[in-house]
Each structure stands twice: as C-alpha cells, then as structure tokens.
Amino acid sequence: MRITVLAGGIGGSRFLRGLQQVVPGDGADLPITVIGNTGDDIWIHGLRVCPDLDTVMYTLGGGISAERGWGREDETFTVRAELADYGVEPTWFGLGDRDIATHLVRTQALAAGYPLTEVTAALCERWKPGVRLLPMSDDRAETHVVVDDPSGGTAPDGTPLRTALHFQEWWIRYRAELPAHEFVLVGIDQAQPGPDVLSAILDTDLVILPPSNPVVSIGTILQVPGVADAVRSTTAPVVGVSPIIGGAPVRGMADACLRTIGVDTTAAGVGAHYGSRHQGGLLDAWIIDEADAADAPLVEAAGLRCTVAPTLMTDVSAAGSLARVCLTTAGLA
C-alpha cells in the first residue's frame, strides 16, 4: 500500500509516527510519502532553515525534542547567545546548536546547486525517517502575513499602515497575536511542485490530510501550482483529519489563521473549507473528534463522509489508532 500525506510540522509529524505503526516501512521500501510544507522556510543568519521538513525528519528519525515538539533533543543555544552578543538580528528565532549543523549542511548544498528535494534526501540519509520526505517545491515561496504596522504607524488619514511580516516573525515573535489581514505566499506563482510531488498524489492508494494547520501548513502546500488539482483528480481516496477538537486547535494558533480566511474554528468549518470532491473540493471523507460529534451532520451536509473517532494524539499508540481510522474510513483496512 502506498500512502501520501500532506504534512506541516508538529501535528503532521505526530500523525506520521502513528501511521508508521500501521504501515511500517521495510528497508528501502517506504510506503509512506510525505509532501512537506516549505512555506515556513526562512533565511536566518545566512542559513536556510526549513522548520516543517526538519520537524518531520527529526520526529521520525528520533532526534526531536519531546518537550518542545520542534528542534533537537538535548539542544544547546550557544551560537544564538553569541549572535545576540554581536547584536545581530533577528533574536527571536530559536536557532539551536545541533539544529545549526543541519542548516549548515543544507545551506552549503543549496549553494552548490543541489535542489532542496535532493538536499532533503541527503539529510534524511542520516536520520532515516522511514518515509520518503518531499519538499512541496524546490522553489522559494515563503508565507508572509499582512498586519497593521506593529510600531503603530498611520497614514495621513489616520488609518493604520499595513506591513508584511515573514510568517515566522508573526508566529514566533508576535505569537500570532497581531490580527492578520491576509496571508501571502510570496513567490508561489512562479513555484513548481517538487519533482515527485504530483505523481505522489496521483499515483498512490490513499491521500491523507492530517491534523496540520489547514491554512499555513496544508493550505500552503495546496497553493503550489498543480497540487490542489492533483488532489481533486487522483483516483485514490482522500481522507482528512480535523485539527480542531472541541472548537479549538489542539496546538498552535490555527484559530488566528482560520479567522483571517473567514473559516470557523470548528471541525465542520474546516471540513467544509477543504470541501467535497463531489463538489470540486478536496476530500472524500473527514474524520472529526468525538468531542465534535454534533458537527457530523454539518460535515455530511457539506458532501463529506464523516467519521467520528478519538483524534487526540496523546501518544504514538493513540496516533496509530487514528491512522488506522484513516485507513478504515478509506476502505483500505
């Protein structure tokens, strides 16, 4: 069985760890392909940082910080402290020493002309995540967030000036607390999907949209030219898992993102946002948590088959159970 998962960072990675319990790889045979979000990528101190790809790689490769859910276990922050002593900006990005080695290898390989897909594969030779990890694109396309000028600047008529922050600055420095008028994925028009991205969606047995941020993670991947069309037209079933439980995001600040694009922070709201493939949307089925069971009729009304199940991934075993629900829902188990 081949399964393709469109994944962001922490939520996607935890789901993937469960999915690997159900569909384990065997040596070079990797049944799971992950299309990773690179809209969060950023140049920091001259280093190319790919937070979501690294979260998947470290989580599945056994190097993730269990406590933080991102970055490396047993991490130190010596370089970061030194950079602060030099007074160089930005100071709000949590660049760890172990993590920096990854970015040095990546940056140097990119500078040598290797595309991100190949660089990611090379990094994965160390981590052996047990999945095929494909960046959504080898081209640079980074999410920016349009906000009112944080320094309070106004136009002559008194209206607030607007400015665009890199997603990471909005997310980390401002903790998504500045109301976002719009998300703009700068560069996406010219971006191409990574070499195997479309075929991984079109030529597979199951496509899963795991409980990642539907706006700035999965929504970003879906903006890569050709990706949404591939999801709409694949012959494989497409199953999604709600990242909203009991009307709130499990982790992260998806509500602030959903508000910006006018989607309710509810299991049914996100499901309807993805939409039914019968009606030009992306999903065949939508899995919602038992806490949102009351949303099921709304999900069905949106043209989606609805499965109600425990979706909170409290541990790998719970994530495995959720993955099994995905396969059952798709009629594959």
Next chain:
Amino acid sequence: MRITVLAGGIGGSRFLRGLQQVVPGDGADLPITVIGNTGDDIWIHGLRVCPDLDTVMYTLGGGISAERGWGREDETFTVRAELADYGVEPTWFGLGDRDIATHLVRTQALAAGYPLTEVTAALCERWKPGVRLLPMSDDRAETHVVVDDPSGGTAPDGTPLRTALHFQEWWIRYRAELPAHEFVLVGIDQAQPGPDVLSAILDTDLVILPPSNPVVSIGTILQVPGVADAVRSTTAPVVGVSPIIGGAPVRGMADACLRTIGVDTTAAGVGAHYGSRHQGGLLDAWIIDEADAADAPLVEAAGLRCTVAPTLMTDVSAAGSLARVCLTTAGLA
C-alpha cells in the same frame, strides 16, 4: 605615537597584548594598527573563517582560549559533532560553537557585499580589541602547500605525484609533517592591499614584525602587492623580533616552513631572510633572544642592528618587556 604591527595569529597576538601595556589606547584613540594575515583564511561548511584575525580579536578582546591560544574560552563543539554525524567533510577543522557565531556574522556580511575590512571592524565593535585591526587584503588569497600526494600516488615513471593542499589542511590535518615543496598564495597577484594598509605602514612612527611565523604569517602579508615596498620605503624605523629561540620555533611549526624556503631555523637565519633596509631588505633592527646571543655577529653581518633581550613571552608582563625593547631599539623610548 603610532605603531603598525604585521601580525599572524598566536605569537603576534601575545606580542600585541604586551605592546598594549606599553602603548595603551584611550577610547577611540588607537595608537596601534595591526595588519592581519588572511592567507590562512578558509571556507569551511560554507562559513568564512579568518583564523589569524580572530585570534588577534579574541586575544585582545578577552575571549581567547588561554589553554589553546586560538578559538574561544569555554568553547563547545556541538555543531562540529553534528556535522560529523552527517558525514560531511572536512572533519579535521576545530570549529567551535561560539566561534561559529563569529563566522556566521562575517559570512552573512560578506554575502551582503561588505568588504572584509568593514566586516572585521564590525566584529571588533563587540570585542573592542583596543587596536585598529586591518585585514591585509579584502581579496581572497589563500596559502596552499605543494606536497607529494598523501595517498602515495605516483606518475608512470615512479616519481611521486604532487598535489596542493590548503594551508589549514597541511597545518592541522597533517601537522605540517608532509614535506612542503612550495607555498603558493593562490590569488595574491590579483589581490589589493586593504584600504588603509599601505598608509598604515607609510604614515606611522614604528613598524614592528613581531615573532609570528616568518613564512606563512608575516611572509604572506609581505606578498600582498605594495606591502613589502611600503615596509622598505617607510620613514618609520622597522624592527623585527625573532620567532626562533635557541634554534627552534617557540610554538607552531615554523621550522617546517623555513626549510621549504631554504632558510635556517636560527635567529640569524630569519633576520637575514628579512634582510637589511640598507641592502634592499625590510628591517632596521632585529631582536633576538639571549639564548641566541651567539648569533648577534651574524645578524650584524647581515647589515642589521641587533638587540639581544629576553624574548620568551611567558606572560603579559614578559610580552610588555619585549615590546618595550622594540621601542628602545627604535629609539622611541
């Protein structure tokens, strides 16, 4: 009083610390200008590393490892270990975590188009070394060492193949144990001296060649087009200190370097190599250690005034005494 010193790494830095005892700076007034060797510079893991400039900056700025004499005090090597786990080469260069921050700042500033002279000044804003630290050149010119192929390859006629190693590889990886046929400063023909380098030699009260490596440190600086001519023609006295005590280098592997250029590893040999300004050479006077007092007639015979003094810089105070001898020898104290 203005003093200009052509300096390599450890020996030059220790001398400078002594010189600062004798000629202290006062706020923005920095009487000492250091022309630093950049022939040891190297790109490692995509970072621009300037070992000699950093040794001067860290030593005078209070950040140097007292034990090693290079790199940072309280250093950790987390990034290096991670890079090794990725299997990326080279593994023989001792890149510390604290040090990496310096290289990140430098590399990013160079990439933004700032010349090395300005980047060095910016780094020194943090370290406040109390001297004006000028790279010998803003252009890339790195010392390479011609050796017999370390893997033992031979030509069809049985003679050893020759190869050129970067100086750092020869020095660190092979500990200068591979016989060097030649040193080649790749790029020096097209290199220009740094913006203030020539004027710092021509318009000063004293030029000092401290006990740095006469081949790959001071010899390298002297290869920058215009520098040797400036030393020959400056109206300031030029005083040198022998790096050889008792017929051996105090530290480092200067003997292996001197052998390559056919100079005896003696105090008189190195003095005669620099030569007398009366005879087209570089020095007015040459300071040798008491252990080499017997060399004094040979030094004088080479046309140099010779001062015999304790030259071993066992501590800052001893370095200060040596600096005072330089001033006395030049008739400036």
